[in-house]
Amino acid sequence: xxxxxxxxxxxISEPYAETFTPIIxxxxxxGINHKKVVSD
Numbered sequence: 001x002x003x004x005x006x007x008x009x010x011x012i013s014e015p016y017a018e019t020f021t022p023i024i025x026x027x028x029x030x031g032i033n034h035k036k037v038v039s040d
Contacts (some may be wrong), residue, residue, distance in 0.1 A: 031038070
């Protein structure tokens with residue numbers, strides 16, 4: 001019996017997913033710029 005624990009899952013994104021990158025960075029920048037207001 002082969003020990004398959006922990007289970008290994010590999011995710012591979014499609015090239016189209018890279019179109020989402022600017023949105024992720026925009027959300028990150030928004031969070032950094034509004035951190036003080038949001039965390040109060």
